[in-house]
Amino acid sequence: MEFKKDLDLVGKIAAHSVMSGKYKDKDGNIKEILPVGPGNSLDFDQFREDIGAFGGGSGGSTDPNHPTAGADYYAGSLADGEITERYLLYQRDESVAEQTGSQTVTLLRDVGTKFNMDGDGATFLIHLQKTAMTKGAKGDVTDIELNYDPTNVAKDGYFTTTSPYPIYIKASDLATKKTLAIPINGIGESLSGKNVKAPQLNVTFNGNGTMTFESVTGYDNDGYSTGATGANYEVIVDVIATFSVQSAVAQIPASVNLFSGSATHEIALAGSSDFLENLMDGIEIHLGPYFIGTWTNASGIQTVKVSRSTFDIPSQIKIDKSLFIIGYKLKINRKPFTGQADYISTNQGTYESNVSDCGGYFVTIGKNSIDLETDLYVGYDGNGNKIYAGSLANGINIPDSSKMSLPCTQINTYKD
Known part of the structure; x- marks a missing residue:
């Protein structure tokens, strides 16, 4: 015993x-x-x-300087190159009116049924649609960008948020196929602070190559029951991409040339990493003064130039590091060309012609490169419709559907 x-x-x-x-x-x-x-x-x-x-559905970040916001967590420093392997999954069509209701979109890459085939998760670029409210009546509708500031200090012209931005959602959270809430917390525009609700983005990965997202209205107003004055806010999703996390990488200093010369379409960026994580705060693209086309006809070698300023295209374009997503297409704003044929210089053989662009100019982000799409056509537009008889003011014939391009002369890094 x-x-x-x-x-x-x-x-x-x-x-x-x-x-x-x-x-x-x-x-x-x-x-x-x-x-x-x-x-x-x-x-x-x-x-x-x-x-x-x-982390579960709360993101899982334990960095006290970057608190989570629902499923949104601080994955790392974009500025220091800790975010990599960003591939485009969705890009909003800017020609279509902004939608705030529930949308289901088809992703551009196969991420698997549990979002486990491409990186550490999904990252979102968004902006807010602001509707001014005056005594309960809706006023102007404008867009407002986010200012991520964990210290929550208001910035004029921006909606200040303490929620990690860009938004990062872990693959393990998306794999649950549950609706994940991302509140856009913070002081916002600091309008009243009396009656405030954070706008919110709800995201659901459906496991079948699609994702559903919708906005939940937020507001900041004076709270008057007879009719509030302030603003309502909706979340607009601009971009969804994959992402992976890595250790910080050394950054190429500002104003370093990545390209110099004259080129169109695909342009390699010297010294850039594959996913452009080492390019400081972004790149600055310098464009030439003319669209240029050169071809041979019965009159010999002919060069036609159309001034860039005719289209209101700036001489320099900055692309922020947040947009360095493989496959992302940045539209260059321009106005249609409507000028008449105009003789410029007989001696140099340069002319302004009656030409038409082909719908838009773009910069597409590639692996350690960009693709500059700035083509316009003499003779036909991009849809094959004839828009010009094919001769200049001095009678020189131009082949139908002749293409001209606006060259890039320099690309360099910059720092804000």
Whole structure:
């Protein structure tokens, strides 16, 4: 009997005994889990924090300087190159009116049924649609960009948010196929602060190559029951992309030339990493003064030039680092060309012609490159419709559907 009692005692002691364990935290440091409390149990709270796991639908960020906002978490510093492998999944069609209701879009890449085939998750670029309210009556509708500031200081002309931006959602959260809420917290425009509700984006990955998102209206007004004055806000999704996280990379200093010369279409960026993570705050593209077309006809080699300023295209275009997403297409604003044929210089053989553009000019982001699409046509438009008889003011014939391009002369990094 005494022997049995001794065994029972040993069993009870063993039941409450736990050996410590060692692990490596997210920074590579070796740490140890120790038993704590009267139950002699392991302290997993510190373990969870150290490895950044168990995020679930709340994002899982443990950085006190960048608090989570629903499923949105701080994945890393875009400026320091910690966000990489961003591939385009969706880009809003700017020719269509902004929609705030529920939308289901087909993703441009196969991410698997559990969003486990392409990176660490999905990142979103958004803006807010603001509707001014005066005594309950709707007024002007305008767009407003976000200003991410964890210290929550208002910035004129922006909606200041403390929610991590760009938005990052973990693949494990998307894989649940549940609706994930991302509130756009913060002081916003600091209009009244009396009656405030954060606008919100709801996101659902459907597991079949589509994603559904919708806006939940937010507001900031004076709260008068007879008719509030202030503003309502809706979330507009501009871009969805994949992303992966990596260690910070050294940045190429500002004003360093990545290209110099004269080129159109695909242009390699010297010194750039594949996903352009090392290009400081963005790139600045310098454009030549003329669209240029050169071809040979019965009159010999002919060069036609059309002034860039005719289309109100600026001489320099800046592309922010947040837009360095493979496949993203940035539209260059311009007005249609409606000028008449105009002789410029007989000696140099340069002319302004009656030409038509082909619908728009774009810069497309590629791996350590850009594709500059700035073609216009003499003779036919981009849809094959004849828009000019094919001769200049001095009678020189131009081949039908002759293409002209606006060359890039320089690309350099910049810092805001």
